[in-house]
Amino acid sequence: MTRPVTTALAAALCLLTAACGGSSDDDRTSTTATGDSKSGYPVTLANCGRSETFRKEPSRVVVMNGASVAEVSTLLALGLQDRIVANQQSYGMSEVSGRAAAIKALPTGDIELNEAYDIPREAMIGLRPDLVLSVTTYGFDEKNGFATREQLEQVGANSYVSPQGCDDDPSRMTVADSYRLLRDMGKIFQVGDKAEKLIAASEENIAAVSEKVRGRKKPKVMVLFSNMAMGDNDFSSVLSKGIVNDILAKAGGSNAFEDASRTTFADLSKEKVAATDVDALVVIGYNDPDPAAYAEKLLEEFPQWPAAENNTYVTLSDSMYLGPSNDRAVEEIARMLHPEAF
Numbered sequence: 001m002t003r004p005v006t007t008a009l010a011a012a013l014c015l016l017t018a019a020c021g022g023s024s025d026d027d028r029t030s031t032t033a034t035g036d037s038k039s040g041y042p043v044t045l046a047n048c049g050r051s052e053t054f055r056k057e058p059s060r061v062v063v064m065n066g067a068s069v070a071e072v073s074t075l076l077a078l079g080l081q082d083r084i085v086a087n088q089q090s091y092g093m094s095e096v097s098g099r100a101a102a103i104k105a106l107p108t109g110d111i112e113l114n115e116a117y118d119i120p121r122e123a124m125i126g127l128r129p130d131l132v133l134s135v136t137t138y139g140f141d142e143k144n145g146f147a148t149r150e151q152l153e154q155v156g157a158n159s160y161v162s163p164q165g166c167d168d169d170p171s172r173m174t175v176a177d178s179y180r181l182l183r184d185m186g187k188i189f190q191v192g193d194k195a196e197k198l199i200a201a202s203e204e205n206i207a208a209v210s211e212k213v214r215g216r217k218k219p220k221v222m223v224l225f226s227n228m229a230m231g232d233n234d235f236s237s238v239l240s241k242g243i244v245n246d247i248l249a250k251a252g253g254s255n256a257f258e259d260a261s262r263t264t265f266a267d268l269s270k271e272k273v274a275a276t277d278v279d280a281l282v283v284i285g286y287n288d289p290d291p292a293a294y295a296e297k298l299l300e301e302f303p304q305w306p307a308a309e310n311n312t313y314v315t316l317s318d319s320m321y322l323g324p325s326n327d328r329a330v331e332e333i334a335r336m337l338h339p340e341a342f
Helices: 003-016 070-077 099-104 121-126 149-154 175-188 192-213 243-250 270-274 291-301 306-310 326-337
Strands: 043-047 050-054 061-063 084-087 131-134 158-161 220-225 235-239 265-268 280-284 313-316
Touching: 043 158, 043 175, 050 158, 061 070, 070 084, 070 099, 070 175, 121 149, 149 158, 175 192, 175 243, 192 243, 192 326, 220 243, 235 270, 243 326, 265 270, 280 291, 280 326, 291 306, 291 313, 313 326
Parallel strands: 061 084, 061 131, 131 158, 220 280, 280 313
Antiparallel strands: 043 050, 220 235, 235 265
């Protein structure tokens, strides 16, 4: 990965860490919805201490970045891609067939991005959105050059911060938050039945996998991004907290570096990594054409790991993050960790 891309990714991933700063409030990500007209509107959501009322179905949706594909993938899963007028989210790959191509085909709004690699205030207003989605409140922070939620409201646009994004710290995120995002979009766009079917299918898949691996030893797994640096140490893209831990637990595994940081990412030295027993690797590809090569390089670098002795790794992408496809990650990891169960 070239340095400019690495820098861009690090800046974008900053939106997913507490280090970016943020505003905490008591409401966090609790959401409720009401609507009593024959059409189902108005719909009101309580989101990060704000009350967002939708009087009709949004038709000009802008999806901000934050190194997430959760929001755009959720809209695609619900068949709402034609509502998107500008999308800044992309992983370049997906566990779901056709999703990466579908995301790539979405309009971007032809926006010149700001230093935070996202849509600046003036350009956002010029898009004439009626709904703006952001993975955290960082995307609505005026000091970062973005349109605030109040400014968007003044031009008739609703805004939405995804679950666990209210204080810009997704370290408590679980798979249930992916379901909440689906449900909220289902309410906003009046496709709740479709959202519930997707949730039920995911829950069923995960329950079946978890039952197969129940009671088995839980291998220690290292989860990290391929070819990406965020901090000062050799291994600064290692995931320590967040939804990945819930996925690992459901797949019959545990995070080898869960205690290495109190935030989502750990910034680790080579010595710390070498001294840790790693039974398996999960390498997340972000616009990386060959994450498997990175995984194999790591196994060669640390031959003392049980993972290296058994060549145990899997490469994943969007299913490891907030979004509609966490059940894919659970099954792929479970099959890697417990092949005898399948």
